[in-house]
Amino acid sequence: MCLAVPGKIESIHGEEALTRMGRINFGGVIREASLAFVPEARQGDYVIVHVGCALSVIDEEEALQIFQYINAMRDDSVPGGP
Amino acid sequence: MAHRIIIDPVTRIEGHAKISIHMNDDGSVVDAEFHVVEFRGFEKFCEGRPLSEMPGITPRICGICPVSHLLASAKAGDDILAVQIPTPSDKLRRLMNLGQIIQSHALSFFHLSAPDFLGGWDTPPEQRNVFGLAARHPELARAGIRLRQFGQEVIEVLGGRKIHPAWAVPGGVRNCLTTDGQKRLKAWIPEAFATTQLALNLFKDILEKNSSELLLFGNFPSLFMGLVGPDGEWEHHGGKLRFKDSQGKIIADQLDPRRYAEWICEASNPNSYLKSPYFHRLGIEAGMYRVGPLARLNVCDSMGMPKADAELRQFKQLGVGAVTSSFLYHHARLIEILAAVEFIQAYLDDPDVFSNRLRADAGINNLHGVGASEAPRGTLFHDYTVDEDGILQKVNMIIATGQNNLAMNQTVKQIASHYLHGKEIPEPMLNRIEHGIRCYDPCLSCSTHAIGQMPLRIELLGPMGQVLNEVTRG
Incomplete structure (x- = not known):
């Protein structure tokens, strides 16, 4: 399965709902994502992104909870290839 | 190693x-x-945690289809409690799953896939996206966004929060539908039907112009697997497993999904973390199966709703026995959206969804439990083993993307x-x-x-x- 890592909206450009874009910060890596599906998203919000589209806005508390889980998983070993 | x-x-x-x-x-x-x-x-991460935490954790980690993991997790919990959940909570879980199917399929069809077949196959990648679609077909792009919003609203009206609703729990659900929620959702129904019909007409048009893609994009014999009801009707949350082959022959039917391990074998690939599941009896090559919208429509005999049934009859004409081109996953998604809107409309007038008989209470009665549900992308299994105190000892999840x-x-x-x-x-x-x-x-x-x-x-x-x-x- 995939991990849905929340990213923080650093800045937003564009006005029109369909073409609004956000610069999203995923732990230091910046990605552009379409905000067409999250008209309510504002700068500073956390979003879940799938194939370049922000799917949903989550509050900071939720985002921190997810980061906590992900950090807890860092120490797990998994068998497998590359 | x-x-x-x-x-x-x-x-x-x-x-x-x-x-x-x-x-x-x-x-x-x-x-x-x-x-x-x-x-x-993730599976290892879950071990050592109490069963009761699982419906809260799984949707947070698997945030692309949180509702699917929530429901499969709650169902595995039902099995461990050894309870049959009250009818109202089963209907409410179904209502939420239908919302999830709509929102996920709408994103896939309108915004990830339509830009390819509407914009032309050789259009540069930077134009084959939601912006290209917004430039050329702004009405369609907007309608698709609103259809997805309807699906999200179904989830929100029930779960409260859009992304991580720890609403379904082992034994049932936490809340029923309110009359205010009913009113909000009812207002969407006419538009949801109109948008789905528009997309279906559009796709049928495209199909005529893309006959070579139809033959090229994953057109091969395979098995198909999905949940079906007792009379072979389309299922998305309950029911039993059915396998059909590409001639349309049912090769296994009404299999208890809790015994999935007897039918599905997971081959490990040394080059990938991914296990490749196949139908055990036929071996890895002949036992390759597809899951998801195309498979669900192939395995079922009816959708259980009039509009979707009319579409299903047309759809089945696209193959001999089974519909074998994966390009028709798109078509199948639209028919599932149509069925989902029809079922939601029916549930909104069902007195059960306002009932407060929502939860069966019990302790740990089975040390092993499996929950199966149809995620938008295909059948999802959560398989948990717990100790006497309900602490997870072993977790196995079989996801749709792996099965495909x-x-x-x-x-x-x-x-x-x-x-x-x-x-x-x-x-x-x-x-x-x-x-x-x-x-x-x-x-x-x-x-x-x-x-x-x-x-x-x-x-x-x-x-x-x-x-x-x-x-x-x-």
């Missing part, structure tokens, strides 16, 4: 979908592999065989491989890359495994 993996969020984002194409000396394609870097550390992996490989192989004549990797092949994979709407760990574009790395390998050519995009 076990080795240590650092689960760094950044590597989750940076990854490319890697594809290996194995060639013969004469330049023909022998095989293809689409390497899905599936993350399995063998079929995705076959799809890539089919497209590559058509386009590759030697070591050169032609650009039209890249677009088509990307779309061939997109038909399955996989949830990819690398999926946060460019807008609507799948970051791809394709390598051509010779008979001795030597790299003949390589191309990276995105």
